[in-house]
Amino acid sequence: MHFGDYLFANAFTLYAELKSPELISLLARTTKKMCAGELSQTAMRFNLAISEEEYVRMIELKTASLFAASCQIGAMSGGAARDRLAGFGLAVGTAFQIVDDCLDIVGNETSMGKKPGNDVARGKFTLPVIRLLRLLPGEEKKSLSELLLSPDDSGEKRTRVCELVERFGTADYAMEKARSLVQKAKEDIVAGDSRCVATLRALADFAVERSW
Structure with a gap:
């Protein structure tokens, strides 16, 4: 947290040296959005009723707003x-x-450098889990809901969620959403400097093809 604060302060210092009120204003608005997104995510922890729309709005604020501002x-x-x-x-x-x-x-734990299921353990229900809760039949949904809300982090919660996500294909569902976003974004780029367009499209592809 403190390191993040330092980076933001350093960014403002650099922009101030550019003497561009427009850039400083954009950075300030973006910082506000990112903080709002993080606060929204904290407020929605252990919320089984979170919708896909609420999830997307939250990640647009906390993550995508920085990408948008950079572009x-x-x-x-x-x-x-x-x-x-x-x-x-x-x-x-x-x-x-x-x-x-x-x-x-x-x-993959080796590629990621951490065990899977950290978000679930912390009560952060992301798109694969949100979709899973919509697809599960009654008793199975009730059982999973109780497990998700439990404070226990013995590993059962992580394992069970991973198994169900694989079984119902909800990570594939989420990945398809991501690919669709990237495909549309690539199509919307106006052809100009071919090198710049190619670089942007390569970055877009990396966003959905990475394994870490």
């Missing part, structure tokens, strides 16, 4: 279409976070 700043500096590139960044950032949330459940 917008590049557009401002290079004289490109700001709104279009901001939209590209928002879509790719949203996809990036969805993939991150999928990897937390079904990712």
Whole structure:
């Protein structure tokens, strides 16, 4: 947390040196959105009723807004279409976070450098789990709901969720959402400097093809 605060303060210092009120304003608004997204995620911990729409809005704020701002700043500096590139960044950032949330459940422990299921253990119910709760039949949903809300972190919760996510294909469902976002974002880029477009499209592909 303190390191993050330091990075934000350092970013503001660098932007102040550019003497651009517009850039400083954008950075301030983006910081506010990211903090709002984190607060929203904290408020929704252990909330079994969270909807896909609420989840997407939360990750747009906490993660995708930074991608959008980064693209917008590049557009401002290079004289490109700001709104279009901001939209590209928002879509790719949203996809990036969805993939991150999928990897937390079904990712390889060696590649990730951590055990899967951390979000579930902390009561952060992401898209694969949200979708799973919508698909499970009555008794099985009740059983999983009780497990998700339990404070126990012996490993049973992580294992059970991973098994059900695999069985019902909800990580695949989430990954398809991410791929659709990236595909649309790539199609929306206006053909200009082919090198720039190719780089942006490669970054978009990385967001959904990574394994860590």
